[in-house]
Structures are given as structure tokens and as C-alpha cells.
Amino acid sequence: MRNATESNIHELGELEQQVMDLVWQFGPCHAESIREKLTRPLKDSTVRTVLRRLEEKGMVQHQAENRTYIYRATEERQYVAAKAVKRIIDWLCEGSVEELLVGLVDCSVIDRQELKRLAKKIAKAKQD
Numbered sequence: 001m002r003n004a005t006e007s008n009i010h011e012l013g014e015l016e017q018q019v020m021d022l023v024w025q026f027g028p029c030h031a032e033s034i035r036e037k038l039t040r041p042l043k044d045s046t047v048r049t050v051l052r053r054l055e056e057k058g059m060v061q062h063q064a065e066n067r068t069y070i071y072r073a074t075e076e077r078q079y080v081a082a083k084a085v086k087r088i089i090d091w092l093c094e095g096s097v098e099e100l101l102v103g104l105v106d107c108s109v110i111d112r113q114e115l116k117r118l119a120k121k122i123a124k125a126k127q128d
Helices: 013-026 031-037 044-056 077-092 098-106 112-127
Strands: 060-065 068-073
Touching: 013 031, 013 044, 013 068, 031 068, 044 060, 044 068, 044 077, 068 112, 077 098
Parallel strands: none
Antiparallel strands: 060 068
């Protein structure tokens, strides 16, 4: 089984992403509770199929409680997002985080004040 760091987050379809968002938001849950929280009506079997696919991709794992499968994310959203960004940096910026950050500032994705706050957090993390 692959884990989420080996799978590509961009491999997730729209429905898979919605289900993952719910698993991350509400923690361990069963298929029925996910189905109830989705914005569009789906059959229970559809939700179970999506969860099985997510498990095959290494994004979730299940544990049986009585006859009910309880699903939980294999990794936190923040960690999966960081790994996805690292792949983008490696692919498009030849591994340069600086190049990515400069591009984010130049394209007004983040402003200079936010960049300064991030720099302070990084400096503090290095001290700890």
C-alpha cells in the first residue's frame, strides 16, 4: 500500500477531494456520516467506493468497529499539502524554495508583510 507521501494529491478527483476534506475536518468517521455531510446526494455505495479508492491511494485507512468501518486520514492535511508543494518546487523551480517565494510575492499571491511574518516564524523555528 502506498502512503500519501508517495501518492500525488493532484491524482484526487473532485469527489475524492471533498471526501478527504471531510475526513480531515471531522476526524475518524464512517461512510454514512461522510455521505450526510456531502453537498450533493450520493448513494452509500458510491461513498464507500470513493473511500476504498482513497485507501488504495494511501490517503485513508480503516479500522473495523463491530461491522462498521471507521476511516481516518493517514497523514494530516498540512503535511500532505507540504509534500505536494515540495513536488511543485522540485518540478518547476529546480528545488528552489526562494524562487517559489519570490514568484508568490511578484504575482501578489502573498504580500511582503506576510512574507516578513513567515520569515520571523522561520527564524524563530530555527532558534528552537
